[in-house]
Amino acid sequence: MPRVDPPPVDRAAASRAAIAARRARAEVKRAVATRQRSAVDVLDAAWTAEPALAEASLRVRELLTSIPTLGPTRAARVMEQLGIAQSKRVGGLGPRQRVKLREYVVAREARGKVQSRLVVLAGPTAVGKGTVSQYIRQNYPEVLLSVSATTRPPRPGEVHGEHYFFVSDEEFDRMIEGGEFLEWAVVHNAFRYGTPRPPIQEALSSGKSVLLEIDLQGARNVSRQMPEALLVFLLPPTWEELVRRLIGRGTEDSIEQARRLETAKAELAAQDEFDVKVVNTDVSTAAAEVVELLAVPASR
Numbered sequence: 001m002p003r004v005d006p007p008p009v010d011r012a013a014a015s016r017a018a019i020a021a022r023r024a025r026a027e028v029k030r031a032v033a034t035r036q037r038s039a040v041d042v043l044d045a046a047w048t049a050e051p052a053l054a055e056a057s058l059r060v061r062e063l064l065t066s067i068p069t070l071g072p073t074r075a076a077r078v079m080e081q082l083g084i085a086q087s088k089r090v091g092g093l094g095p096r097q098r099v100k101l102r103e104y105v106v107a108r109e110a111r112g113k114v115q116s117r118l119v120v121l122a123g124p125t126a127v128g129k130g131t132v133s134q135y136i137r138q139n140y141p142e143v144l145l146s147v148s149a150t151t152r153p154p155r156p157g158e159v160h161g162e163h164y165f166f167v168s169d170e171e172f173d174r175m176i177e178g179g180e181f182l183e184w185a186v187v188h189n190a191f192r193y194g195t196p197r198p199p200i201q202e203a204l205s206s207g208k209s210v211l212l213e214i215d216l217q218g219a220r221n222v223s224r225q226m227p228e229a230l231l232v233f234l235l236p237p238t239w240e241e242l243v244r245r246l247i248g249r250g251t252e253d254s255i256e257q258a259r260r261l262e263t264a265k266a267e268l269a270a271q272d273e274f275d276v277k278v279v280n281t282d283v284s285t286a287a288a289e290v291v292e293l294l295a296v297p298a299s300r
């Protein structure tokens with residue numbers, strides 16, 4: 001076998017290329033640190049069909065620590081929470097890691113820059129979450145109320161795209177697969193409900209606050225992923241009034257009502273996990289209190 005020599009290595013050229021790449025990465029970091037470029041913009045550039053080289057080869061840790069006020073200790077902790085190895089480069093992340101990192105960076109940059117907030121409204125069955133949300137939808141058009149997807153069929157008067165996106169089981173599976181949900185859960189042991197992720201990201205990055213009306217499992221899930229979200233628990237004035245509302249609504253049979261009341265006890269026991277409690281005695285007052293929470297104080 002004749003010997004095949006490897007092509008000669010142009011060490012000088014390789015070293016020049018390495019220096020140029022290092023400089024390009026330093027330039028990206030400087031632009032983020034001086035707020036000339038957003039970290040989200042860097043991620044998007046790294047993940048296009050033809051990725052920008054400096055952005056893609058930047059380490060995630062370097063990008064995070066370039067964000068003003070985000071120190072190395074916090075950056076390391078965030079990467080651990082997002083399941084990203086400390087040595088990872090931006091271009092080397094998997095699809096789910098990309099979604100999570102982008103989400104974190106959007107929220108982080110929005111925090112320092114714009115006055116937007118994600119508020120999660122939860123509470124026991126029949127406390128009036130839907131009624132209060134509907135009131136907000138009708139009376140506070142400036143509030144972005146997230147529209148969930150669900151596999152339950154529409155009730156009379158419910159409009160697809162306004163109250164829910166009513167989807168089939170197959171479509172819901174496809175949305176889960178595609179990572180389209182911020183969270184999803186089986187609610188009341190019956191149907192699946194999920195919060196679509198993109199409208200929330202868009203709103204938060206453009207400085208708009210968002211309200212989610214979801215169940216307790218969903219609230220816990222969102223809080224894990226977005227610890228900066230404000231969790232609001234809607235309470236009934238009394239237990240007896242909760243029972244009255246559930247029975248008065250008349251949408252469940254007596255077996256289902258009993259089951260929901262059992263669940264409601266467990267849900268009420270979780271109220272201290274929430275940041276704020278609002279008592280729903282009067283719908284318009286409760287709605288006004290929730291809307292007020294969507295406005296972020298300037299000092300935040």
Ligand SMILES: Nc1ncnc2c1ncn2[C@@H]1O[C@H](COP(=O)(O)OP(=O)(O)OP(=O)(O)O)[C@@H](O)[C@H]1O
Pocket residue numbers: 123124125126127128129130131132245246248249280281282283
């Ligand atoms: N402040 C209030 N005063 C009196 N009745 C109310 C009030 N708020 C809601 N209700 C009534 O209570 C019933 C339950 O309200 P709603 O369906 O909005 O509850 P929910 O928390 O969304 O329930 P679920 O989680 O089971 O979907 C409805 O009949 C509604 O009209």
Ligand SMILES: Nc1nc2c(ncn2[C@@H]2O[C@H](COP(=O)(O)O)[C@@H](O)[C@H]2O)c(=O)[nH]1
Pocket residue numbers: 125129130148149152183184185187193194195213214215216217218219
């Ligand atoms: N985890 C989630 N829960 C959700 C979502 N959207 C609504 N819900 C909750 O489901 C129940 C039942 O609602 P209904 O309209 O069928 O009566 C209620 O507690 C809602 O808060 C969601 O996206 N995720």
